[in-house]
Amino acid sequence: MVPGDAPVLALTCGEPAGIGPELAVMLAADGVPAARLVAVGDPALLDERAAMLGLRVAIHPFAPGEPPPAPRRGVLPVWPVALRAPSHPGRLDPANAGHVLETLNVAIDACRAGRAAGMVTAPLHKGVILDAGHVGFTGHTEYLRDACGVEEVVMMLATDSALHAREAGWRGETTLRVALATTHLPLREVADAITVPRLERLLRILHADLQRWFGITAPRIAVCGLNPHAGEGGHLGREELDVILPALEGLRAEGLALDGPLAADTLFTPRHLEGVDAVLAMYHDQGLPVLKYAGFGRAANITLGLPLVRTSVDHGTALDLAGTGRADLGSLRVAVALAAEMAGRGI
Ligand SMILES: NC(=O)c1ccc[n+]([C@@H]2O[C@H](COP(=O)([O-])OP(=O)(O)OC[C@H]3O[C@@H](n4cnc5c(N)ncnc54)[C@H](O)[C@@H]3O)[C@@H](O)[C@H]2O)c1
Numbered sequence: 001m002v003p004g005d006a007p008v009l010a011l012t013c014g015e016p017a018g019i020g021p022e023l024a025v026m027l028a029a030d031g032v033p034a035a036r037l038v039a040v041g042d043p044a045l046l047d048e049r050a051a052m053l054g055l056r057v058a059i060h061p062f063a064p065g066e067p068p069p070a071p072r073r074g075v076l077p078v079w080p081v082a083l084r085a086p087s088h089p090g091r092l093d094p095a096n097a098g099h100v101l102e103t104l105n106v107a108i109d110a111c112r113a114g115r116a117a118g119m120v121t122a123p124l125h126k127g128v129i130l131d132a133g134h135v136g137f138t139g140h141t142e143y144l145r146d147a148c149g150v151e152e153v154v155m156m157l158a159t160d161s162a163l164h165a166r167e168a169g170w171r172g173e174t175t176l177r178v179a180l181a182t183t184h185l186p187l188r189e190v191a192d193a194i195t196v197p198r199l200e201r202l203l204r205i206l207h208a209d210l211q212r213w214f215g216i217t218a219p220r221i222a223v224c225g226l227n228p229h230a231g232e233g234g235h236l237g238r239e240e241l242d243v244i245l246p247a248l249e250g251l252r253a254e255g256l257a258l259d260g261p262l263a264a265d266t267l268f269t270p271r272h273l274e275g276v277d278a279v280l281a282m283y284h285d286q287g288l289p290v291l292k293y294a295g296f297g298r299a300a301n302i303t304l305g306l307p308l309v310r311t312s313v314d315h316g317t318a319l320d321l322a323g324t325g326r327a328d329l330g331s332l333r334v335a336v337a338l339a340a341e342m343a344g345r346g347i
């Protein structure tokens with residue numbers, strides 16, 4: 001039973017050929033304890049995916065201006081956004097890129113107008129949106145940054161990291177949070193994108209939002225180096241000495257608790273993570289493989305620095321699983337629960 005005062009969360013269904021639409025109906029069939037969920041997507045597509053999976057879910061389209069129906073298990077309220085072309089599981093079609101972006105716009109508007117307390121996003125496919133001609137599109141995170149008119153946001157993934165908790169002798173925090181200094185950027189461009197002002201902006205956001213959304217009064221953040229062994233004293237790269245260290249020193253003088261730059265290979269071990277509230281990794285595949293190894297399916301992606309609540313799943317469109325009903329619902333559950341908790345804290 002969902003309490004009537006549970007927050008309304010807009011759930012964008014993501015790439016229509018991916019697993020997003022079926023995860024939405026699977027969640028509605030199971031029930032969502034913490035939130036009143038409103039899907040943003042094509043009602044006929046959701047109906048079709050429910051039927052394909054043999055799920056009894058009543059799809060209930062209604063206009064964004066109307067109050068959402070009372071939450072009930074097996075009923076999925078939907079703010080309708082029509083597909084631009086028919087969609088088939090596993091088959092991408094650039095014709096539907098505009099549909100995917102429109103679902104984001106509807107959810108953003110709902111959050112900004114106070115009709116939703118936050119948004120949760122099912123996965124979209126960046127490649128097909130680029131193929132459709134949306135030049136420069138790099139994902140939800142940057143799209144939300146631009147739509148909300150903020151200069152900078154931070155991508156952070158978090159998991160309960162049960163893997164670490166199982167280690168013998170490990171008695172520290174079981175939560176692993178990994179934020180990224182650069183996101184969807186070719187590796188060749190990463191070093192140039194890491195600058196003192198950028199690191200300062202990102203670390204200020206990370207510090208402030210660990211306080212604001214996670215209730216951590218004095219966050220301790222561990223910062224990775226960029227190069228092997230954090231540059232080996234300048235012998236294996238100078239970014240640690242010339243960029244990361246000066247940024248950290250400036251922020252420490254402001255009172256932020258920052259460790260680093262640390263060698264990423266050993267930083268991501270239980271003893272070094274003890275007492276650390278978040279790790280700032282320098283690039284996507286320095287931080288996310290660790291997080292996903294520790295908690296794939298139990299993790300969520302959070303955009304920090306926005307004037308609204310946004311969480312997402314820890315996985316992509318999984319085109320290979322679309323339409324089979326074999327996709328794991330775990331991460332979407334975590335993303336919804338976390339968004340509800342964040343919404344409860346208020347902006
Ligand atoms: N939040 C998002 O919108 C988001 C997140 C990650 C990736 N993506 C995008 O998704 C697209 C495909 O990316 P990819 O192939 O690298 O990653 P992917 O996560 O879609 O798939 C990687 C592997 O994980 C499996 N998998 C993914 N989700 C699963 C689930 N819920 N249950 C069980 N198995 C699951 C897939 O079957 C596949 O074997 C890319 O365009 C990528 O940019 C979007």
Ligand SMILES: N[C@H](C(=O)O)[C@H](O)COP(=O)(O)O
Nearest residue numbers: 139140141142301312314315
């Ligand atoms: N880097 C994320 C991941 O690997 O899970 C992902 O691609 C999501 O990006 P957006 O939330 O910006 O779409």
